[in-house]
Amino acid sequence: MSDSPQKVAVIGAGTMGNGIAHVFAQSGHNVTLVDVNSAALERAKSTIERNLERLVTKERITAQDKESALARLKTSTEMRGAVSDADLVVEAATERLDLKLQIFEQLDAAAPSHAILATNTSSISITKIAAATQRPDQVIGMHFMNPVPIMKLVEVIRGYDTSDATTEKVVTLSKQLRKTPVEVNDYPGFVANRILMPMINEAICSLHEGVAGVAEIDEVMKLGMAHPMGPLHLADFIGLDVCLSILKVLQDGFGQPKYAPCPLLVNMVTAGKLGVKSGEGFYTHEKGSKELRVSPAFA
Secondary structure (H helix, E strand, C coil), X not given: CCCCCCEEEEECCCHHHHHHHHHHHHCCCEEEEECCCHHHHHHHHHHHHHHHHHXXXXXXXXXXXXXXXXXXXXXECCHHHHHCCCCEEEECCCCCHHHHHHHHHHHHHHCCCCCEEEECCCCCCHHHHHCCCCCHHHEEEEEECCCCCCCCEEEEEECCCCCHHHXXXXXXXXXXXXXXXXXEECCCCXXXXXXXXXXXXXXXXXXXXXXXXXXXXXXXXXXXXXXXXXXXXXXXXXXXXXXXXXXXXXXXXXXXXXXXXXXXXXXXXHCCCCECCCCECCEECXXXXXXXXXXXXXX
């Protein structure tokens, strides 16, 4: 990849995918956002436009910057064509190994031979994903934090065969996006979620065992540990289904009982109480409302 604006394809138009596409487009890259669901693409584009407008209102970018970024953004429901001339592909699909293996096999066949294939996975082995391709040296983890346009960290995860050249390019590119890249090695959960998820799980266990209520647990962590958001509120924000998936990856990967998901978390996900995305988790979440109310189930 040269120093000029690159052609980037982002696979998956959910929360992470649209945030990643936003950051690349705002930083001068031509971006194609890909999803099988055209309605998801429309929602993603509207979200990106609103977030850019918010930056204009805060005078962090100009109105012309916003229009230029939107002009660099395209959407597509057809992955093969979208990645055929890409220099970099960032996969941000659902956190399922089987799905990612399928996507990477398709990307390997469709993307140019020089293209770097990155995954935004928050916990799944880069080495396993790379094994679905004929270019494991060009496969790497590029784990952005949510919300992507705001959070500075990018975990750059090397698989077993990831080359120094690939790593250097992704580190340099992350800095061009005004992010702070941190290189980590390929173990379940990497660094961020290996530490974060057991903390969230322990908070859920504390609630489950009656140690304290939802608001009380979050207040202790905010005031006592200077966390900007309590662990139960954060779990709602991440998505309880995502938290459960990551804990299962940690449990399977390390084979240690300390990573076993709390039964309360399992039950909530089974019941469809997923947090912000479903409107209810440990708190209730109404669109347009900033009021934080504990879910009736825990009140």
